[in-house]
Amino acid sequence: MSDAEWQKSSYSASNNECVEARAGVGAIELRESDDPSVILHTPPAVFAALLGSIKAGEFDSRD
Secondary structure (H helix, E strand, C coil): CCCCCCEECCCCCCCCCCEEEEECCCCEEEEECCEEEEEEEECHHHHHHHHHHHHCCCCCCCC
16 A cells, blocks of 8 residues: 555545545555545556546547
């Protein structure tokens, strides 16, 4: 486990329902703020690719 502090988006509501991230040892760690005991680990390159896809709008609804 990392000692780094969890970070959440500035777009997150104040009701503590958000995804939080931090840099772990060789991985990015992700958790849901309302269930902090479950932590996902992913390589930094995979997380960077996910963020790039999100920013590019690849997951936007196409109604």
